[in-house]
Amino acid sequence: MIHTYDHEDAELLVPSAGRVVPVVAELIGRARAASVPVIYANDNFGLWRSHHGQLVEAAPARPHADLIEPIKPDEDSLFVVKARHSIYYETPMSYLMWQLGVGKVVLWRPGHRAVRPLLGPGRPHPASGGHGAEGRRGGFTTYDDQRQDRQLRGWVEEEGIPRVKIKIGESWGRCEARDRRRVARARASIGEAAELYVDANGGYGAKQALRMAAAYDDEGVTWFEEPVSSDRLGSLAAIRSRIMADVTAGEYGYTLPYFRSMLAADAVDCLQADVTRCGGITVWLRVAAPALSHGLEISGHCAPHAHAHAAASVPNVRHLEWFHDHVRIERLLFDGALDPHGGALRPGHDAAPGLGLSINAERARPFRTG
Numbered sequence: 001m002i003h004t005y006d007h008e009d010a011e012l013l014v015p016s017a018g019r020v021v022p023v024v025a026e027l028i029g030r031a032r033a034a035s036v037p038v039i040y041a042n043d044n045f046g047l048w049r050s051h052h053g054q055l056v057e058a059a060p061a062r063p064h065a066d067l068i069e070p071i072k073p074d075e076d077s078l079f080v081v082k083a084r085h086s087i088y089y090e091t092p093m094s095y096l097m098w099q100l101g102v103g104k105v106v107l108w109r110p111g112h113r114a115v116r117p118l119l120g121p122g123r124p125h126p127a128s129g130g131h132g133a134e135g136r137r138g139g140f141t142t143y144d145d146q147r148q149d150r151q152l153r154g155w156v157e158e159e160g161i162p163r164v165k166i167k168i169g170e171s172w173g174r175c176e177a178r179d180r181r182r183v184a185r186a187r188a189s190i191g192e193a194a195e196l197y198v199d200a201n202g203g204y205g206a207k208q209a210l211r212m213a214a215a216y217d218d219e220g221v222t223w224f225e226e227p228v229s230s231d232r233l234g235s236l237a238a239i240r241s242r243i244m245a246d247v248t249a250g251e252y253g254y255t256l257p258y259f260r261s262m263l264a265a266d267a268v269d270c271l272q273a274d275v276t277r278c279g280g281i282t283v284w285l286r287v288a289a290p291a292l293s294h295g296l297e298i299s300g301h302c303a304p305h306a307h308a309h310a311a312a313s314v315p316n317v318r319h320l321e322w323f324h325d326h327v328r329i330e331r332l333l334f335d336g337a338l339d340p341h342g343g344a345l346r347p348g349h350d351a352a353p354g355l356g357l358s359i360n361a362e363r364a365r366p367f368r369t370g
Contacts, residue, residue: 002042002072005064017067025070032074037100039078041087104282140324141170145185151324152189161322162343163195165223168212169203176208180215187219197223198245204228206235213243221245225272236267246270250287251301253278259287263294270318274301281310288314305330305355308338308347320345330357333364 005014031038073079082091097105143151148166155161166186168179187196198221204212209227216224223246228235230249240247246269253259254277262268271291275284284307288298297318300307304320304327311317322340331337334357338345347356 002040002068003064005067010063014064014067017064021067021070028071032076037078038073038076039080039093039096040073041080041082041091041093043082141167141175141182148182148185149189152186156190156194159340160342161340162193163197163223163319164190165197165199165225165321167201168198169200171203173200173204173208176212179212183216183219183221192220195223196221197225199225200227202226202229206232206239209239210242213239213245217244223248223270225249226251230262233262233265233267236262237265240267240269248272248299251277253287255279256283256286256290260290263290263296268296270297270299272299272301274303275306275310276303284310285314288316292316302326304345305334305338305357308345309355312345312347333360333367334358335360 003010003013003017005011028038078096080087080091080093080096082089082093087093152164152166155164164186166182168183170178183196183198190196196219198216200209200212204227206228209224213221213224213227222244224239224243225248227239227247230236230252236247236249247267248270249268250259250262250272251274253262253273259271259273259278262271271287273284273287275281278284278287284300291298292315297316298311298314299318300311300320302321302323304322307320311320327337336350336352336356336358338347338356350356352358
């Protein structure tokens with residue numbers, strides 16, 4: 001940014017520099033006010049005997065000094081001279097970062113403050129997985145037939161979501177007949193075109209899961225989540241090798257070794273990871289990478305707005321879980337909630353900051369506790 005603007009293409013840079021300089025100046029000011037180190041990485045313009053003082057003094061004396069003055073280094077700024085375009089290639093930048101204790105670098109482009117542009121392009125429209133009748137140990141598995149039908153039809157017929165999921169494995173697998181009946185009714189509610197997923201949440205035994213999977217094949221179930229506990233990797237792998245539906249698990253992963261073990265065991269057809277459990281967006285992205293190396297896709301578990309930007313940035317996302325309860329709360333308390341109509345999400349389309357949500361103080365006020 002400390003530029004002499006005296007080469008033949010300089011005038012082509014001036015318009016864009018004029019737009020960027022005020023934003024960079026604001027960012028530098030905020031960093032200095034917060035006592036955050038500011039590091040300048042600047043070209044030496046082929047002057048191999050130059051140092052940073054000469055560069056800083058020479059630039060304002062050339063054309064377009066107005067583009068230099070607002071962003072000039074102060075006496076506390078750090079300065080790295082580079083000879084190529086990269087701030088790291090054959091420069092001491094990495095060593096300087098280490099000395100400062102910097103463990104993570106976020107690339108920021110002025111004018112794009114949403115999370116997704118920072119993470120990369122990936123897939124433009126991650127598919128949204130509808131999630132229905134979810135519950136544990138009874139919970140939403142106790143929806144009556146009418147309530148389940150209304151919910152599933154609403155997602156498929158009104159919102160156009162092409163895949164829905166219901167909870168099974170009620171009472172830890174002691175209600176097999178009801179599980180089968182609920183799956184059959186779910187298929188009747190959504191028709192033949194929509195995909196039907198089921199989630200046993202580890203409620204079945206291994207052989208029981210095989211028996212139930214055969215029954216679910218008749219209803220065209222294509223996703224069987226946690227047919228047994230996700231801790232039983234051998235059983236998951238055995239079930240996976242013997243049923244038609246994709247076997248999925250991973251939502252309880254908190255560390256990278258957990259996911260590596262699941263992948264090494266060939267336990268799943270699609271790896272799940274929960275950004276609220278596994279260590280945030282950074283670790284979720286690290287989980288997606290080994291899944292890709294195994295030829296597998298990844299699915300975001302629950303909390304869809306926490307996942308959406310990260311999921312849109314990886315090439316192997318299958319879908320997000322559009323979890324009923326979480327979405328209900330997100331829509332109630334926040335503005336900027338995504339629209340799943342048609343089964344696709346478009347995070348970052350409006351360039352809203354961060355995850356794209358902002359608290360709606362008026363709607364949140366009745367829930368204040370202090």
